[in-house]
Amino acid sequence: MDLAKFISGIDCPDEEAPSEAALVAFETSIGCRLPDDYRRFLLACAGGYCRGAAEFNWPQGHWAGAVQMVFGLRPDEPDCSLVLVRQEPQWPTVDELLWIMSDHGGNPICMTIDKAHFGKIWFIDHEVAEYDKPWTLAEAMSDKWGYVLELAPTFGDFLAGLYEEAEAA
DSSP states (O other), rough: OHHHHHTTTEETTTTTOOOHHHHHHHHHHHHHHOOHHHHHHHHHHEEEEEEOOOEEEEEESEEEEEEEEEEBOOOSOOBBHHHHHHSSSSSSOOTEEEEEEEETTTTEEEOSSSTTTOOOEEETTTTSSSSOOOOOHHHHHHHTTOEEEEEEEEEEHHHHHBHHHHHHH
């Protein structure tokens, strides 16, 4: 799926996309400049509910889920705000992960913003995530825990892999 098609399926009526200044302020708050492909998305779309079909597969090819909520720099809608989900995440996460979307089951779809894994897209299985103690990204990605799972090497690759069910046939 290309960027324009993905954005056309996001319900954000009459919401203006954020300014470059708003994006830079957000980047300053998280301590890094976001990847260019994701920056282009944020400057074109304020985020919202994904009313179109945007399904995704695991890298091995079998079905993983469907995008439901897409976060952006919206000041008016707490359920779609990158800033608010960063400040008060619904599920346990770590600073190296930027929660950018949720799937149909509420599982986070995140982008790593640390140097070692910068720009990769990940899935957090909130049903097996650690709630009782702090955890690190390395622990969560390990075979021992395995609840932070890689989806794509970049945001652009993740978007390119999105499809509508009819396209999968």
